[in-house]
Amino acid sequence: MNSDFTLAIHSLTYLALQHDRMSKSDAIAESAGVHAVRIRKVLSLLKKHGIIKSKEGTGGGFIFAKEFSEVSLWDIYTLTSEGALQPKCPESNEACVVGANMHKVLFTIFLGAEEHLGEYLKQYTIKDIVDLISKGN
Amino acid sequence: MNSDFTLAIHSLTYLALQHDRMSKSDAIAESAGVHAVRIRKVLSLLKKHGIIKSKEGTGGGFIFAKEFSEVSLWDIYTLTSEGALQPKCPESNEACVVGANMHKVLFTIFLGAEEHLGEYLKQYTIKDIVDLISKGN
DNA sequence: CGATCTGTACCATTTACGATTACCGTGCAC
DNA sequence: GTGCACGGTAATCGTAAATGGTACAGATCG
Numbered sequence: 531m532n533s534d535f536t537l538a539i540h541s542l543t544y545l546a547l548q549h550d551r552m553s554k555s556d557a558i559a560e561s562a563g564v565h566a567v568r569i570r571k572v573l574s575l576l577k578k579h580g581i582i583k584s585k586e587g588t589g590g591g592f593i594f595a596k597e598f599s600e601v602s603l604w605d606i607y608t609l610t611s612e613g614a615l616q617p618k619c620p621e622s623n624e625a626c627v628v629g630a631n632m633h634k635v636l637f638t639i640f641l642g643a644e645e646h647l648g649e650y651l652k653q654y655t656i657k658d659i660v661d662l663i664s665k666g667n
Numbered sequence: 668m669n670s671d672f673t674l675a676i677h678s679l680t681y682l683a684l685q686h687d688r689m690s691k692s693d694a695i696a697e698s699a700g701v702h703a704v705r706i707r708k709v710l711s712l713l714k715k716h717g718i719i720k721s722k723e724g725t726g727g728g729f730i731f732a733k734e735f736s737e738v739s740l741w742d743i744y745t746l747t748s749e750g751a752l753q754p755k756c757p758e759s760n761e762a763c764v765v766g767a768n769m770h771k772v773l774f775t776i777f778l779g780a781e782e783h784l785g786e787y788l789k790q791y792t793i794k795d796i797v798d799l800i801s802k803g804n
Numbered sequence: 805c806g807a808t809c810t811g812t813a814c815c816a817t818t819t820a821c822g823a824t825t826a827c828c829g830t831g832c833a834c
Numbered sequence: 835g836t837g838c839a840c841g842g843t844a845a846t847c848g849t850a851a852a853t854g855g856t857a858c859a860g861a862t863c864g
Contacts, residue, residue, distance in 0.1 A: 531754040533821085540756075544765045555841070561763040565823055570841060586841045587831030603776070615670040615752075619677075620853090623782060626698040628681045628800060635799045636673060641742070643787050650783040654776060661773045663765060670852085691809070702854055707810065723810040725863025757822090 534610040537572045539659060542601065545582060545659045575609055591657045598660060604651035605655055615644045642667030671747040674699055674709045676740065676796060682719060683735045683797045689728030712746055735797060741788035751780045 605632035622629030696703040720732045758764030
């Protein structure tokens with residue numbers, strides 16, 4: 531799976547622990563071990579969906595816009611990685627019974643799989659992650 | 668997800684429909700739209716785990732070694748793609764509370780997710796796939 | 805032996821990902 | 835206003851992973 535998901539979770543957890551002030555992309559980037567531009571890209575997406583707010587200029591940065599317990603891992607997954615479960619099929623031979631229908635069959639099955647995964651990921655919110663991090667587990 | 672999974676399912680379905688004779692990697696490759704060598708690589712893995720048999724030389728090829736209903740998609744997933752769900756984390760900053768613990772937390776959560784996915788994929792066997800393909804859905 | 809297959813090692817090519825740079829627009833301080 | 839400190843975004847480049855493809859050894863059969 532894409533690491534955008536990881537970065538988003540990481541950033542949100544960071545913001546949650548700094549909930550009373552703005553955090554700069556530089557600081558988050560240093561914590562996550564990636565370049566600040568990537569953090570801005572990912573967080574820009576989260577901002578578009580109202581999960582966080584941002585402010586430009588001196589004293590600016592990112593800050594949470596919701597309750598931590600309102601944002602689930604599934605929310606983040608759909609924003610950053612939807613469809614990632616879907617296996618890539620090379621274009622198979624339409625002249626063959628197997629080739630002609632395989633794609634459709636697998637697509638349907640994995641649509642169900644992603645839905646199933648959703649039910650699992652909905653159990654976890656950013657608040658849960660923060661608690662786990664704080665406990666050191 | 669890895670396309671090895673797709674190729675394995677495709678090949679097995681092909682073999683299932685040709686259950687009374689050996690199939691050459693060339694024929695399967697043509698159906699799947701990939702190079703024959705890749706088919707051999709993937710099928711060589713399935714052979715090692717006793718799902719199919721192979722035979723070299725004239726008149727050789729691949730053939731199913733089990734009942735179609737005994738092989739589930741989860742079996743194939745574990746062979747070809749185990750761990751694929753696990754999101755890649757860049758090495759984050761150990762000096763930061765978030766960075767130091769994020770990996771462990773996410774790892775645990777996704778271990779659960781893969782287990783959850785397993786329960787879903789176990790529902791489907793190669794026989795089911797064959798049936799769906801035959802119905803054209 | 806010679807034809808036909810799988811089994812693999814190996815290299816070439818393509819693709820995906822991420823790092824990095826560069827530059828713009830915005831907001832604050834003075 | 836000017837200058838600095840931010841996020842927003844596009845463009846470029848390097849690199850690793852996925853895939854395509856070649857070559858050849860080993861097995862099997864007639």
